[in-house]
Amino acid sequence: MPSLKSLGSLLLATLAGGCIAATPKIPYYIIRNAEAPSLGRPGLTPIGKMRAENCIPGALSQFNIGLIITCNVDKRGETGLDCPAANLTVVPLAQSLGVNITTCDSGEDADGECTKNTITNFNKHSNQSVLVVWGTSDYDHLIEYVDLDDAVGDAGHDKDVILMSADLIVSATPRSGGKESIIVVQSMNCTGIDGTA
Ligand SMILES: *[C@@H]1O[C@H](CO)[C@@H](O)[C@H](O)[C@H]1NC(C)=O
Ligand SMILES: *[C@@H]1O[C@H](CO)[C@@H](O)[C@H](O)[C@H]1NC(C)=O
Ligand SMILES: *[C@@H]1O[C@H](CO)[C@@H](O)[C@H](O)[C@H]1NC(C)=O
Numbered sequence: 755m756p757s758l759k760s761l762g763s764l765l766l767a768t769l770a771g772g773c774i775a776a777t778p779k780i781p782y783y784i785i786r787n788a789e790a791p792s793l794g795r796p797g798l799t800p801i802g803k804m805r806a807e808n809c810i811p812g813a814l815s816q817f818n819i820g821l822i823i824t825c826n827v828d829k830r831g832e833t834g835l836d837c838p839a840a841n842l843t844v845v846p847l848a849q850s851l852g853v854n855i856t857t858c859d860s861g862e863d864a865d866g867e868c869t870k871n872t873i874t875n876f877n878k879h880s881n882q883s884v885l886v887v888w889g890t891s892d893y894d895h896l897i898e899y900v901d902l903d904d905a906v907g908d909a910g911h912d913k914d915v916i917l918m919s920a921d922l923i924v925s926a927t928p929r930s931g932g933k934e935s936i937i938v939v940q941s942m943n944c945t946g947i948d949g950t951a
């Protein structure tokens with residue numbers, strides 16, 4: 755039987771939750787690493803380099819990004835071999851925006867709360883958005899980390915498409931009341947890369 759006092763704090767917490775829910779929810783964005791050589795070989799391919807240097811700084815400048823999160827290779831060196839490529843994908847963007855890149859671990863043993871907590875903590879002090887740049891091979895974990903397992907996509911767009919495509923930007927807008935985030939998927943529209951030949 756809960757005491758009157760704890761019922762009181764529950765009511766306060768609910769009211770406070772209501773106030774937080776009333777503030778506009780800030781979207782965050784997810785991209786995968788740009789095109790990179792397979793088998794963990796270093797760097798980006800020529801196309802990936804074009805994407806990182808000539809396209810992403812322009813294509814993502816419209817999203818009011820204030821922090822970038824990339825991934826670390828897991829301690830066993832098994833998962834996230836494309837995390838260094840994820841970093842290279844956004845170094846030019848970070849430089850052009852003047853924002854920091856921070857990292858969270860990938861893989862089975864990673865702190866599953868790191869990505870979500872980093873976004874939440876950043877948005878306690880800022881209305882700018884966070885961009886998450888993850889290695890394709892660990893994308894399944896990322897989807898769990900940011901609670902997008904049950905995200906609601908716009909028509910015909912499944913969150914899993916980003917697994918395949920370096921040209922996609924997923925925007926996720928959290929909803930209050932623990933409801934699934936709304937995701938929208940769009941192309942980077944990189945000139946000379948993402949159109950027809
Ligand atoms: C990202 O790349 C930059 C430029 O090569 C490098 O200075 C930095 O240490 C890298 N960061 C990570 C987390 O790999
Ligand atoms: C980047 O991180 C450094 C060190 O934590 C901090 O002093 C600086 O204010 C940050 N820059 C931005 C743009 O957030
Ligand atoms: C964020 O936006 C809200 C509502 O527009 C505003 O009241 C608040 O001051 C802003 N916070 C920051 C840190 O800019």
Ligand SMILES: *[C@@H]1O[C@H](CO)[C@@H](O)[C@H](O)[C@H]1NC(C)=O
Binds near residue numbers: 923941942943
């Ligand atoms: C790419 O082009 C499509 C179609 O014009 C547009 O809906 C989308 O917003 C564009 N992507 C970006 C990142 O601006």
